[in-house]
Amino acid sequence: IKRYMVTGDLKERLILNHIIILSNVFGVESTVRMLFMKLDKSYYPILKTFLVFLNFMPKIVFNIKNTNIISADITIDIISTNKLRSI
Structure with a gap:
């Protein structure tokens, strides 16, 4: 995701x-929590786009860095959405 933000090249x-591999190993809820915990807030729109595509995005992700992340407060990245639609 960082490479996409810097170069514009989305894989x-x-x-x-x-x-998908992380969710198979750790489960969907744990994977979502790990990703939100490890990634910077600037990457949340791209992450949300992929999680919505996979139907993994919960309405609220609880207690990430002492705050709750509400899905409705995060926008969706249009460029990633268009790429995912073409799959």
């Missing part, structure tokens, strides 16, 4: 594969 299939 959507690679990101999807990583999220």
